[in-house]
Amino acid sequence: MASGEIENSDYQQKRWHNIRKLLERSGPFCHPDFEPSAEILDYIMNSCKVLIVGAGGLGCELLKDLALMGFKKLHVVDMDTIELSNLNRQFLFRKNDIGLSKAKCAVEFVNKRIPGCEAIAHHCPIQDLDDGFYRQFHIVVCGLDSIVARRWLNGMLMSLLQYNDDRSLDQSSVIPLVDGGTEGFKGNARVILPGMSACIECTLDLYPPQKTFPLCTIANTPRLPEHCVEYVKVLQWCKENPWGPNTGLDGDDPQHVAWVHEKAQERAMKYGIANVTYQLTQGVLKNIIPAVASTNAAIAAACATEVFKLASSCCANMNNYMVLNMSDGVYSYTFSAEKRLECVACSNTTRVLEIEPDATLQVIYDKLCEDNGYLMKSPGITTVINGRNKTLYMASIKSIEEKTKDNLKRRITELGLYNGVDLLVADVTTPNTITIKLKFSDSIDIDMSR
Amino acid sequence: MASPSPKSPEQNEKSKQYDRQLRLWGDHGQSALENGHICLINATALGTEILKSIVLPGVGAITIVDENITSDEDFGCNFFLETSSKGLNRGSETLRLLLELNDAVQGHSVQEPPDQILKDNPDFFKSFNTVIATSLNEKLIKDLSQHLWDLNIPFILCRSVGFLGSFRIQFKEHAIIETHPDNERVDLRLDVPFPILSQYFDSINISTLDLKDHGHIPWIVILYKAVQQWQITNPDRWPMSRKEKNEIKEIIQQYIRIDENGVPITEENFEEAKRAVNTALLPTFLPVKIQDLIYSSAAINLTKDSSAFWIMCSALRGFVEAEGKGKLPVTGVLPDMTASTEHYVKLQNIYRCQAAADAEIVYRKVQQIVSQLQCDTMSDTEVKLFCRHAHDLHLIKGSNIALEYQPGGPVASYIARHLEEPDVMMVHYILLRAADMFRSEHCRAPGEWEPESDIAKLKNCVSKILTDVSCSPFPKDDHIHEMCRYGGAEIHSVSAFLGGCVAHEAIKLVTNQYNPVNNTFVYDGASTNSATFTF
16 A cells, blocks of 8 residues: 555656646745745645636636646536537537537546546536635636626626725735636736736726627618628517517527528628628627637636646736737737726725716616726616615516616606715626715706805 | 528538638638648647647648657646556657547657658658647757758747747748738729729719718718819829828818708718728828739749749739739728618629729739749639738748857847847747757756756856857846756646647648748746747
8 A cells, every 4th residue: 555655646746747846946036925845736736726717718728727737626617518619629529529518528528637636517607606606716717708707707706805994905805816818819818816906897998899780771771791680680580580479589590590691691682782601690690709729728828827826826927917919920918907996896995976966867877888987788776765775777677677667767866866875786797786876966066056 | 470491501510610710711721721731749748739729620630750658747747648648659649639639630640759750761741731849959950940941841849848938930931812910901092093983983973962862972982072172273183291181171071061050960971081081092002012022033033833922923013014004903892881782882893893803814914824834723713812912912031940050140140139138038038949958968958857956057058059149148047047947847838828829820821821920939928928039
């Protein structure tokens, strides 16, 4: 037995030889707090819990990268199942796996390939897991393609922050977030220390605005193939209901896509517009972002290096946002994204929304959707008046939407809102209800003084 | 309603599998990749990470040259090895696991040392589109790069040590037709409209249009009309200066209709026309870069071994000198703009027709050249694509890796200039090279056993390189110390980063699309910094 153990530990020593050189030797550029020792690898292997969010193009790479950097206590969450179009980059999946859970397949493969790796899969939406789940991790690394999901996760990590009595941040409540994203030959990787450095919400303006087509162009003056597809998607489908009134358009259903393709071609023919292809139709319907193995590999690796630095303190993290462009040569640039003092998610101050006192609720709703500090999708607004909860507007539940939609047209003062009242706002972009204090613009004071 | 049964065919399995990348390099890029054969020397973690991102998108074939036996260290950082691989040949084991990624890819493994192949079978490398090598010692770097230079086979030399990594691309020349620029310049010919375009412009009278049509004429027409009006008082001139462009904007402003209350009616197409004044009034010209290309000796002195690119450049020169009257073929691309369907589609067809006509002329010239030279012919699609991108053709003249080892040459002074700046990324390059030299001299990586004792020896290697480039020694030993700390360790995430980049560059070379790195990329994962050097 004893000799077996020695042999085993000798093998382990050799197997992790590469990483041990970085962790057990000191160097002139190490972080000042770094104390080389064998305990660091032990911590990485046996204590450090890392959550990988997403098991797609970036997630597969991250799981492999971290497992080969010594991490064993890995969790992977992804709600998706495997599709054929994933296989050009999501290298842990094979054709036989189509239809299975990405998270489970990825974890099974890596645990088998790398002995000792104890990755655990969660096949569910990130929103199904609660704060108790997220709190157990030392580091979260995120490879999502959805901005809304990213914002939700960011909000979750921010909600775990604790503040001391003097309003200073309790450092032990900080769970670092490493985030990667790619689009075609471009990508970015960043490190977020919640409450300390710029978070996802602080830098919403870095995401490109979504491309939309005006309805009148789609309906009356189409000129691009995309306009023809949008016409079928937005207007023709619900008019003709080809699969009956209860079947919505599903971009993943090849028959649906083929139907839209055909109708869009008919429309294009009528207007003399060329190039409505199946590929384009699918791209518009599913809002497909081009993706290739190499960009995902590079971005995930940059994220994994940062996770390794966070866990080992062997050198300082990137500060704090790297962009990578591989379309003309290979170019990277790292800059320090700045924390926004009034950020909805990560600042510990009361948010104030300034508004004309004679404005309608619609004005508040629009500000929450369009203002760069909020960019919400469908905010539900409630308040407390005289100790009672009052729902002002909520679109997510149909019966409430119908009861409250008239409020949008009413003036906020008619609804009982006053200068200094707190609005409680909920949205899919955040797991938390956000408190916003209304501040009436000064103009009313001048008016009243007259 | 009857169950719908669409007539249009679904995509086939292959185009579904590759859908996300076909949107980047197209079917023709994919078929070039599927005809590609890549050779990797040494299946280190870096080597297999490179091949992974080449096999997944569907390269034709890979060949791995590796005589090494799999060790525990290999297994600890290389994903394409498993417990049972220990003691077996590293190349054939990694090949087996790499091929699992994509059953369309062919694979071969060669278990001979590369220096042996160079000696016994130098033609071995001839059959590859690109050769990639990792973890070579200095002597082999020199021999192999010279050999591949002579064979005219593109070569990518890669390194990954600790947090540092680099790759160097060597080829004699590389011509790219589809560079996919982020901001492509529009080619509208407003200053030199071709006949069908002028006819169309002349058929429209802005002042007599009804209000609905007025809001739907393309901004190109508005701009053209404004310049025409401006030219009445400025005969034979073209608005170039800021002042003149402002005059054009004022004319456009006058076109905007006003409602019964005297308020101007905002029309998006007129706003677009005003915004376009600054960019779209640039006169049509032959870019210097393209002029240099079509008048270079390779395009003038064709032989039957000339590449398709140079034959097309020569035909393009013929077009520019004759039918094109000094201009390139029309690209035929109309940017999106507010317009009625009728106007937009008509205008689009006008540009497309002219582009097709111009490309046809170039194609006929190509055929003439081909029959004179008695060489392989080209398809009209190929020539059409070339004409479509004629404004953005890009040629990279490569350089031999051997030049980096030449004392006192131009590369030496380039290196010295960057070191004096001081550019820390060039310091990293020097240390990566010093580590190669150390391996050639001592048969191990610096610091592999003990970091402290190797510092002086590595410093010697650094001094030799610095002397060659006529630079004074580094004031401090910190970077030398750091390299010894690494002890030749290969860190998976650093190799994975470089692996993604190198795979990407290899795909660019094989598909002939997008500009590759010219010619050296250095990465430091510790500071998350990278740099490109052109040796």
